[in-house]
Amino acid sequence: MLVFERPSETAVASAVDALRKDFGERAVTSHSVREHHSHGEGMRDAGLPDVVVFPETNEEVASIVKLCNQARIPVIAFGTGTSLEGHLKALYGGVCIDLSRMNNILQVNAEDLDCRVQAGVTREQLNAEIRSTGLFFPIDPGANASLGGMSATRASGTNAVRYGTMKENILGLTVVTPDGRIIKTGTRARKSSAGYDLTRLYVGSEGTLGIITEIQLKLYGVPERISAAVCQFDELSNAVNVVITAMQLGIPMARIELLDEVQMDACIKYSKLEGFAAKPTLFMEFHGTDAYVAEQIEQMKSITADYGGSDYRFADKPEDRTKLWKARHDAYWAGMSYKPGNQAFATDSCVPISRLADCIAAAKAEIAKTSLTCMIVGHVGDGNFHVQISFNPDNAQEREQAETAAAQIARIAIGMGGTCTGEHGIGIHKLDALKEEHGEAVDVMRTIKKALDPNNIMNPGKTIPMN
Amino acid sequence: MLVFERPSETAVASAVDALRKDFGERAVTSHSVREHHSHGEGMRDAGLPDVVVFPETNEEVASIVKLCNQARIPVIAFGTGTSLEGHLKALYGGVCIDLSRMNNILQVNAEDLDCRVQAGVTREQLNAEIRSTGLFFPIDPGANASLGGMSATRASGTNAVRYGTMKENILGLTVVTPDGRIIKTGTRARKSSAGYDLTRLYVGSEGTLGIITEIQLKLYGVPERISAAVCQFDELSNAVNVVITAMQLGIPMARIELLDEVQMDACIKYSKLEGFAAKPTLFMEFHGTDAYVAEQIEQMKSITADYGGSDYRFADKPEDRTKLWKARHDAYWAGMSYKPGNQAFATDSCVPISRLADCIAAAKAEIAKTSLTCMIVGHVGDGNFHVQISFNPDNAQEREQAETAAAQIARIAIGMGGTCTGEHGIGIHKLDALKEEHGEAVDVMRTIKKALDPNNIMNPGKTIPMN
Numbered sequence: 001m002l003v004f005e006r007p008s009e010t011a012v013a014s015a016v017d018a019l020r021k022d023f024g025e026r027a028v029t030s031h032s033v034r035e036h037h038s039h040g041e042g043m044r045d046a047g048l049p050d051v052v053v054f055p056e057t058n059e060e061v062a063s064i065v066k067l068c069n070q071a072r073i074p075v076i077a078f079g080t081g082t083s084l085e086g087h088l089k090a091l092y093g094g095v096c097i098d099l100s101r102m103n104n105i106l107q108v109n110a111e112d113l114d115c116r117v118q119a120g121v122t123r124e125q126l127n128a129e130i131r132s133t134g135l136f137f138p139i140d141p142g143a144n145a146s147l148g149g150m151s152a153t154r155a156s157g158t159n160a161v162r163y164g165t166m167k168e169n170i171l172g173l174t175v176v177t178p179d180g181r182i183i184k185t186g187t188r189a190r191k192s193s194a195g196y197d198l199t200r201l202y203v204g205s206e207g208t209l210g211i212i213t214e215i216q217l218k219l220y221g222v223p224e225r226i227s228a229a230v231c232q233f234d235e236l237s238n239a240v241n242v243v244i245t246a247m248q249l250g251i252p253m254a255r256i257e258l259l260d261e262v263q264m265d266a267c268i269k270y271s272k273l274e275g276f277a278a279k280p281t282l283f284m285e286f287h288g289t290d291a292y293v294a295e296q297i298e299q300m301k302s303i304t305a306d307y308g309g310s311d312y313r314f315a316d317k318p319e320d321r322t323k324l325w326k327a328r329h330d331a332y333w334a335g336m337s338y339k340p341g342n343q344a345f346a347t348d349s350c351v352p353i354s355r356l357a358d359c360i361a362a363a364k365a366e367i368a369k370t371s372l373t374c375m376i377v378g379h380v381g382d383g384n385f386h387v388q389i390s391f392n393p394d395n396a397q398e399r400e401q402a403e404t405a406a407a408q409i410a411r412i413a414i415g416m417g418g419t420c421t422g423e424h425g426i427g428i429h430k431l432d433a434l435k436e437e438h439g440e441a442v443d444v445m446r447t448i449k450k451a452l453d454p455n456n457i458m459n460p461g462k463t464i465p466m467n
Numbered sequence: 468m469l470v471f472e473r474p475s476e477t478a479v480a481s482a483v484d485a486l487r488k489d490f491g492e493r494a495v496t497s498h499s500v501r502e503h504h505s506h507g508e509g510m511r512d513a514g515l516p517d518v519v520v521f522p523e524t525n526e527e528v529a530s531i532v533k534l535c536n537q538a539r540i541p542v543i544a545f546g547t548g549t550s551l552e553g554h555l556k557a558l559y560g561g562v563c564i565d566l567s568r569m570n571n572i573l574q575v576n577a578e579d580l581d582c583r584v585q586a587g588v589t590r591e592q593l594n595a596e597i598r599s600t601g602l603f604f605p606i607d608p609g610a611n612a613s614l615g616g617m618s619a620t621r622a623s624g625t626n627a628v629r630y631g632t633m634k635e636n637i638l639g640l641t642v643v644t645p646d647g648r649i650i651k652t653g654t655r656a657r658k659s660s661a662g663y664d665l666t667r668l669y670v671g672s673e674g675t676l677g678i679i680t681e682i683q684l685k686l687y688g689v690p691e692r693i694s695a696a697v698c699q700f701d702e703l704s705n706a707v708n709v710v711i712t713a714m715q716l717g718i719p720m721a722r723i724e725l726l727d728e729v730q731m732d733a734c735i736k737y738s739k740l741e742g743f744a745a746k747p748t749l750f751m752e753f754h755g756t757d758a759y760v761a762e763q764i765e766q767m768k769s770i771t772a773d774y775g776g777s778d779y780r781f782a783d784k785p786e787d788r789t790k791l792w793k794a795r796h797d798a799y800w801a802g803m804s805y806k807p808g809n810q811a812f813a814t815d816s817c818v819p820i821s822r823l824a825d826c827i828a829a830a831k832a833e834i835a836k837t838s839l840t841c842m843i844v845g846h847v848g849d850g851n852f853h854v855q856i857s858f859n860p861d862n863a864q865e866r867e868q869a870e871t872a873a874a875q876i877a878r879i880a881i882g883m884g885g886t887c888t889g890e891h892g893i894g895i896h897k898l899d900a901l902k903e904e905h906g907e908a909v910d911v912m913r914t915i916k917k918a919l920d921p922n923n924i925m926n927p928g929k930t931i932p933m934n
Contacts, residue, residue, distance in 0.1 A: 111711070113820075154664070167658075185905075187885055187886045189849075189886045190819075192889060193671055193891060194892075194904055195901050200634075204660055244578070248688070250688040291759075348660075351655075351656055382657045383656055383657055413656075417656070419659035438652075444644065445663045464663070
């Protein structure tokens with residue numbers, strides 16, 4: 001077993017019949033629903049699943065997986081459809097398991113700062129439902145993704161520089177294994193040395209080792225004071241150097257986001273931001289006690305002054321902060337609509353912070369070799385940045401230029417000691433980059449995949465190159 | 468392949484000959500060296516390896532493992548011999564790989580707050596060698612363990628409440644696989660979504676999946692201010708409730724350690740501490756800017772006052788702090804020598820913080836059923852505590868009582884949503900507890916073990932129950 005083959009039409013038809021029998025109207029074969037479930041927010045080269053099933057319990061998920069395993073039919077888990085690297089494309093057809101009906105918050109342990117949710121709960125839903133406890137869940141990839149999807153892709157986003165990624169914020173999981181068993185990983189303890197760290201193995205496995213159905217998450221107290229600020233620069237390198245200095249000094253920024261002049265131009269237009277120039281810009285957020293936030297802001301002002309930054313614009317009221325961060329979150333859509341008729345796709349690289357300025361410059365130089373426009377946006381406190389490449393999807397040459405440049409940017413990041421993806425994952429688009437980054441270690445990943453999913457039914461063709 | 472069998476004497480003799488040929492005086496068969504390498508600091512039911520080899524490079528480690536894999540001879544990695552759960556006992560003889568000669572710091576990237584070390588570098592050596600950079604590595608399990616050993620056991624200790632465990636502080640590894648290949652996991656980027664998280668799989672695998680030979684570690688800036696304080700209480704439950712409150716309020720303690728009245732008595736005697744009573748005691752440390760540390764201390768003083776804590780005794784000078792933390796680190800030895808002729812062993816449990824007081828009380832009640840003495844010491848900010856059980860090793864009944872009580876304490880912690888080990892690992896002593904804690908998930912661990920080490924040569928009989 002190296003590469004999957006599409007199952008026979010008879011096998012699929014018989015599985016669909018069985019699922020219809022078990023799930024009734026919750027097993028859907030309409031084209032529109034299958035199309036909706038065939039892609040994320042990245043490139044839309046859709047591959048349709050044969051059926052979409054909406055289970056409501058761990059046992060129902062297990063029964064679907066068991067059936068698919070017996071019939072050797074692919075299984076693809078679906079959260080909210082916001083992934084970016086083709087994770088959802090049904091390369092060989094099969095059964096899409098939509099987890100959106102598993103959207104219960106099962107347990108909130110306010111006194112222990114943790115909770116247990118079903119995989120279909122979204123991050124915004126969780127934060128709305130726990131608001132009265134004075135706690136929040138910080139991980140914020142921008143999209144209102146499901147917590148199952150965020151776990152499966154090892155998501156992170158704007159708050160990761162302070163609170164870590166999904167990897168650091170999951171205490172345990174319930175997982176349906178490829179043979180349809182329901183297992184639990186981790187515990188509610190904050191740390192454990194009990195056996196292999198299965199939690200971290202499933203986190204980021206992109207649905208290729210099992211289906212995550214429940215997640216035990218860490219929560220945090222809402223800070224006494226949250227203060228957001230924006231600072232603009234004439235030169236991109238100055239903005240980047242501010243970030244590098246802040247990180248080296250250990251200033252505990254909750255968020256520090258960079259937008260270059262093109263991205264700011266796009267965001268000003270898309271989100272109707274007023275009073276900002278289309279210049280390299282840092283969006284920042286500070287969390288803590290009043291005194292501690294004030295101290296952090298003073299430190300940051302002193303650093304930005306050294307690099308010619310503008311005066312700070314503060315957004316301390318919740319509604320002002322929401323507008324600011326919505327504009328940041330909409331940067332992807334601002335990029336998509338920047339040039340009429342064009343679309344954009346966002347590469348995702350992460351490098352050691354000292355190489356960030358060099359890596360961004362090299363990425364821009366790659367794009368400058370083409371006729372394309374690009375914009376930079378990133379979670380730069382972690383050394384993580386995205387190059388949004390705007391191209392005309394009807395122009396094959398532009399598309400090829402965009403893909404070649406993206407591959408080259410991944411290569412540059414790897415060459416600087418970094419990774420081809422800080423948070424978007426491998427999916428189908430970065431299988432070659434994974435090999436380049438990890439060499440023989442990919443064999444170990446493949447051995448694990450074969451051992452845990454011997455029939456290769458779990459999201460086949462994704463994440464781990466099988467040859 | 469379920470359980471290992473001791474290899475034939477011919478196979479062993481021939482492997483020892485080959486190793487002597489390749490490594491000369493670095494392949495040692497003397498009884499004293501084999502005995503030294505046959506146990507950690509826990510119970511000394513030594514099982515001797517047949518030979519101890521001292522490699523100096525990744526390639527030498529790979530050549531030893533390759534030879535052992537071909538001859539189906541066990542391989543046990545050895546750092547400084549400070550593990551506690553029988554990890555080093557050569558149950559089936561074999562080759563012990565002592566990594567102490569691989570003690571070079573390969574790279575310090577001060578501007579990125581990371582470094583790369585060989586597995587034999589100890590944490591104290593690392594901190595001494597990087598002192599001039601203004602950086603430090605915080606993870607501190609007490610013993611001056613090797614960083615390879617700390618990685619392999621997912622160690623943590625006193626600073627974990629603020630800085631995380633080894634799991635959170637390793638960016639990547641070099642690992643020699645059971646078939647003798649040298650692979651690299653992770654990158655120098657702060658985060659990555661590239662493929663399966665092999666780093667976290669090897670961290671905590673206790674030498675059963677491969678030999679960790681290099682580690683890429685996060686470093687931190689030495690805080691502007693470090694302040695240590697001690698506060699004493701009349702009631703253990705009050706001390707525990709202070710910890711619970713501090714954690715729930717999110718006070719970023721760098722260290723918060725609990726010693727009960729018996730442990731304090733032992734420590735006062737062993738470390739000649741002056742001016743302390745044999746009462747439940749919290750050892751604390753605060754890190755940050757001057758203002759931030761002052762703010763944290765004020766918050767903590769207010770909490771301890773609510774629970775009847777004594778005035779604070781501060782240790783701000785480095786030499787005073789060193790004395791205080793040395794006493795804390797020597798708690799294990801203080802326990803060992805508390806009763807003449809007795810030895811002690813430390814169980815290790817970790818529970819959600821809200822259950823900490825209950826769990827400690829239940830653990831003490833278990834010991835009260837016996838004729839044994841116990842003392843409590845723990846990294847309580849994480850809900851992690853150790854019960855040191857003092858018993859007469861020549862009294863079979865006492866030993867059995869101690870072991871039964873320890874197993875029962877693990878069961879209690881698991882029942883409270885916690886884990887049978889927060890930081891000491893499974894080794895040979897907690898195989899049953901692992902099954903109790905993880906149920907069917909142990910099958911998944913076993914499948915991984917079999918896939919990655921099909922000949923079961925890597926530290927056989929440890930960590931994962933094979934049946």
